[in-house]
Amino acid sequence: MSPDKITIHDIARILNVDSSTVSRALNDSPRVTEKTKNRIIAKAHELGYQRNDLASNLRKNKTNTLGVIVPRISRHFFSSAIAGIEETSYNLGYNVIICQSLEQLEREHNNINTLVANRVDGVLVSISMETKNYEHFEGLRKRKIPFVFFDRHLDIPDTSSVLIDDFQAGFDATEHLIIKGCEKIAHFSGPMHLEIYKNRCEGYKAALLKHDMEFSEELIFSSRLMEQDGVDNVNKIIELPYKVDGIFSANDVAAISALQQLKRNGYKIPEDIAIVGFSNEGISAVIEPSLTTINQPGFDIGKRAAELLISQITNSNKNFINEKIVIQASLVERDSSQHNMAF
Amino acid sequence: MSPDKITIHDIARILNVDSSTVSRALNDSPRVTEKTKNRIIAKAHELGYQRNDLASNLRKNKTNTLGVIVPRISRHFFSSAIAGIEETSYNLGYNVIICQSLEQLEREHNNINTLVANRVDGVLVSISMETKNYEHFEGLRKRKIPFVFFDRHLDIPDTSSVLIDDFQAGFDATEHLIIKGCEKIAHFSGPMHLEIYKNRCEGYKAALLKHDMEFSEELIFSSRLMEQDGVDNVNKIIELPYKVDGIFSANDVAAISALQQLKRNGYKIPEDIAIVGFSNEGISAVIEPSLTTINQPGFDIGKRAAELLISQITNSNKNFINEKIVIQASLVERDSSQHNMAF
């Protein structure tokens, strides 16, 4: 007999029991004698048996697998979130299938189809920049596959999300700059149809309002989350007829490239211009202490999202309830999270 | 009929054909009339049918799924590699299941079991720091599941790997410092039982030798890839009775934390001490231009590894051949790879 492809039937035949007994023993059913159970387990081990989860899952109609869709795995925030998801899943006996949308709606659509075809028990998703409506998520709902948004979400009724309090974070970041004495604060934003960027911008505005500072559209710079954006924005800021002495960047990429571009132009940070940028575990470790950051706890968000999803899977009566977990982002001068130990 | 769980039998019944015809049509078999094929496809679409890949895979004994095991997803090099793997897999119709070993042998073992149970068609793995022998990979071989190492590998007969030319990279890095005029060059290493760190160190030694420079054990600092290591190493260097004017760090974490610690101590980079550190797409974008890096093309390695594995899966006669793809790491002053556009 070839050593690959041992089945419960092989074990059953060798031990002169029925395959269902083998199945029960291997699943640690209490309805098998300790003795036969041990015999079976020993033999299975000896033969190097590995259950075929495909068959098992097909039969049980449950895969213990979560699907995850992120815009881009290599963005540190998302890989941190995936690490959190994986950690929770591993502990709770779930596998994880990862998909990237690469910010494309069509791919996000395909990802969902793949996950459905693989009969995942639930889906965690952070939407692409192109995603503006939710019809493709209705397919999941129809199939009773629960899903939870994390970070980038759509405002769909009866849908759970794990989010950062972006309004508050934007407010804190801006107020921090105001308190430091900044008088002209620019804001680097992201695609404005994404809730997270809208909310961060609202926080920015609210902080200005609270401190009786003038708001000007001219100081809002949109962005496609590219490195070049930070450079371009700095070039525009330098051209302005007045002096900008603070920047609140809602995305880390622009914050860092802006920092470098400012330095190239002889600016001192934070003396000439203070910067507060969004960041997350790890990245802030490599940038200068001069750059204050709003820490996005990606790992924690992943963990919480996975926990929430799995609880919805387990208590199937709780599917598709509207549960919002809002996590506060913290303003830090220097990120000392343990997750920056390796990047 | 509930809208979830449509099967080929449902479609067959509605259309008064046999389920096998539906199966054929949906798989675009040439042995079905265009007309019935279209009828079937239209109806499937209308009902929102999604093939149950579990059943299909079980029957076909092929999952079109690759398993990936990495030490830690959130390390940027690995998330880049995963991005490359995912990209290739997506294009070639494969799914990807991701596992983390978290640098633990036991988890790596569990990961393999999980992947086997899920009947992946092949495995891509970068081993944990604890992995020193390969008995757990023999299980894969027995089951005829091909696997390919990338980056961190074991030297197993008849096993393919996609690697960086670490010796050459270490040599180049060190020679770069020598040419810049450094006379005392320290080396920050990693766990020495890992081939990659051993080879980088050998490259370092070879460069010193070529340029008639003295090699001293005192200037080799080992590391567990923690941020603290760079700090500790710098503190030791400062205490030395002679002046160290160059550092070649075989790991990015130590390079960056060392850079910061040196600055805290008033050193100017690269005037007082020049540093060359390993890095990879993205990370070097956030560090100072003063820090020269050896760029590890993680995305490319992932791509190549996935291509190689899938080709072995496809040509099953080519399984378990010893194919080594060696990729050159490039020394760059400033990484301008497109993949650093977002992190």
Added chain:
DNA sequence: CTGTTAGCGCCTTCAG
């Protein structure tokens, strides 16, 4: 406590 039976949903011979 163990065996028998019957599928999970799909694909693939083999007939017609």
Added chain:
DNA sequence: CTGAAGGCGCTAACAG
């Protein structure tokens, strides 16, 4: 070109 039949490997009812 299409239908009938069988089985991938496993589990869950139902007997005994």
